[in-house]
Amino acid sequence: MTAFLHKGYAKTSMQDLKKATGLHPGSIYCAFENKRGLLLAALEQYRLDRTAEFERFFSAAQLSIVNLKTYLDNVVAECISGDSAKACLLTKALNEMAEQDEEIQQIISGNLFSLQQSLAEKFAQAKIEKSISAKKDSDHLARYFLMGIYGLRTFAQTHPEAEVIEQLAEQLYSDICR
Amino acid sequence: MTAFLHKGYAKTSMQDLKKATGLHPGSIYCAFENKRGLLLAALEQYRLDRTAEFERFFSAAQLSIVNLKTYLDNVVAECISGDSAKACLLTKALNEMAEQDEEIQQIISGNLFSLQQSLAEKFAQAKIEKSISAKKDSDHLARYFLMGIYGLRTFAQTHPEAEVIEQLAEQLYSDICR
DNA sequence: GAGTATCTTGAACAAACATTCAAGAAAGGA
């Protein structure tokens, strides 16, 4: 995962993967069939890691809206860190490969759609808790929230100043709650 | 430009570039030194094209806020088209190369910062024209607008349904004007 | 502890890659 996050799929060579995994080419091919298979496995592991992380954020005994804010703050922290290991493998791979590999594009889209649906559930909960107006559409809020996160992550790659990213996230949050 | 937009830098081979440019390897190397030089030239051409396009959008005899909306609508149309040739070379290359090539990351960041500043000018104009509250910070508005565009473009790669993208853009616009 | 099964190793492979360059074509000037 970190190798692909750092160099992207195409630029990550088998030697890089050998170094990153500690496995020799033969073992990698035995376990994952080929380089693409390793990417698929990395995407699956990323999905597991991130859904577990998501559950952790939202298992806190707080109002949903508070957990959503904490979740956003964490994204901001990842953006500010400038650490490629904390970037999003899904959007990174989507940007690189969507045009060329339809299966991978669909896997990534599916994962991101799951995240969107999970977020929508949390927004629905926030509506029940009266943190957010009942008039708002949870699905739309989730899409807008996700769009904001995508935007933040891209923006941070050009402008890693903490205050700027924090200010943008704050506006995003208040636009969603308003 | 279109070759790099379609396959990304690493996956675009010299043969692809030969086909795309109609030039033979020798000529390409004579004119651009190497593959990276061709990317630099493509980035420069993209900058020229996009600044010209920007001027065209904002030379319309309309209120600045109207021109901003038209500009956004155009981004939405590009997103919906699903045409890789209409994607943003800057964000695409930024995602792929920022981690590995500092010079290219700085060129791209510089170009995107110019765009941000140009947008800030238009927001300042909109304030003068009373389309937007005088209390708002033009620079912040420009950053938020740009962040929204980044988000839209990424979102559209997973969810190319026109209505969804249009709805997200509409919310972005109204959040900025509010 | 012998024998079977599984896993690991890293050298070897062909294909594809970016890059070079000497030969040839075209253009321009006198």
Added chain:
DNA sequence: TCCTTTCTTGAATGTTTGTTCAAGATACTC
């Protein structure tokens, strides 16, 4: 028309790439 200069060509070069596989190590069974 001839010479000089500039531009174009595409085969050849040496890497690097992803991939394979037979040999060796390890683990497991009886």
